[in-house]
Amino acid sequence: MNYPKILTVQDISCVGQCSLTVALPVLSACGVEACVMPSAVLSTHTCGFTGFTCRDLTEDMPQIAAHWEKEKITFDGLYTGYLGSEAQINTVIRLINGALKQGAPVIVDPAMADNGKLYPAFDMAYVNQMKRLVAKADYVVPNITEACFLTGVPYQENVDRNYVDTLLQGLVLLGAKSVILTGVSYREGETGVAVYESGKYEYYAHEKLKNSCHGTGDIYASAFAGALLKGKTAFDAARIAADYVVEAIRFTAKLDNHWYGAAFEPCLPKLIELLK
Ligand code: PXL
Numbered sequence: 001m002n003y004p005k006i007l008t009v010q011d012i013s014c015v016g017q018c019s020l021t022v023a024l025p026v027l028s029a030c031g032v033e034a035c036v037m038p039s040a041v042l043s044t045h046t047c048g049f050t051g052f053t054c055r056d057l058t059e060d061m062p063q064i065a066a067h068w069e070k071e072k073i074t075f076d077g078l079y080t081g082y083l084g085s086e087a088q089i090n091t092v093i094r095l096i097n098g099a100l101k102q103g104a105p106v107i108v109d110p111a112m113a114d115n116g117k118l119y120p121a122f123d124m125a126y127v128n129q130m131k132r133l134v135a136k137a138d139y140v141v142p143n144i145t146e147a148c149f150l151t152g153v154p155y156q157e158n159v160d161r162n163y164v165d166t167l168l169q170g171l172v173l174l175g176a177k178s179v180i181l182t183g184v185s186y187r188e189g190e191t192g193v194a195v196y197e198s199g200k201y202e203y204y205a206h207e208k209l210k211n212s213c214h215g216t217g218d219i220y221a222s223a224f225a226g227a228l229l230k231g232k233t234a235f236d237a238a239r240i241a242a243d244y245v246v247e248a249i250r251f252t253a254k255l256d257n258h259w260y261g262a263a264f265e266p267c268l269p270k271l272i273e274l275l276k
Pocket of ligand 1: 013044045047112215
């Protein structure tokens with residue numbers, strides 16, 4: 001019975017359908033035991049709400065890790081998302097070095113930017129710290145914007161194979177073993193995911209919907225991590241996650257004024273179906 005235990009490190013945005021409120025249900029639906037190390041508690045996410053509160057848990061994180069170490073608790077995989085600081089990245093690197101079982105994959109979603117821009121909380125110093133985490137990744141799961149910030153390649157809205165190859169190679173040069181690059185659109189009405197693993201490039205194209213939603217990167221990375229831990233190949237996990245996110249975006253388009261996130265919950269049965 002494949003019942004893996006994954007650790008995910010990211011914030012709790014109490015309202016906003018992102019980070020841990022996405023990762024927990026999605027990983028659970030995949031049939032994976034999801035353990036968490038929350039990096040901060042925010043009243044909402046930071047994109048579109050104003051006046052949100054934030055309780056930084058940077059100082060709690062090493063204490064949590066120390067307790068796990070004492071209890072000899074280890075994990076079959078580690079998946080990181082939105083983090084807040086260099087100190088948090090240091091704790092994650094310590095977990096990678098000490099809290100994982102042999103061969104457990106490290107999945108890094110460098111959640112920090114979209115549409116050509118960094119999220120409000122981040123600057124280039126954080127981008128540089130994130131490079132240290134990418135260097136430890138078995139799978140890095142950026143969107144095009146994040147890949148550009150990490151590699152120093154200027155952001156372009158329209159991309160071709162050459163441009164995508166430059167991003168993939170740049171991420172591998174940083175130390176990532178495999179790259180799952182999302183939002184790669186070569187044709188009108190179509191977008192997709194480029195998977196670069198062991199020197200091999202594969203591409204999965206899917207429908208590009210007219211609406212876009214905040215938080216889809218978190219839904220994508222969570223579904224990818226869950227599918228991978230359940231034994232799917234990286235390409236199959238990338239495809240399943242893409243099909244699931246498309247479904248969630250399609251569902252969200254039917255709602256009135258659901259602006260802050262994607263309604264991924266009603267589509268969880270579809271994810272479970274895709275995993276069969
Ligand atoms: O990965 C999305 C995300 C997660 N957590 C917080 C955010 C965002 C994006 O804006 O603000 C706190």
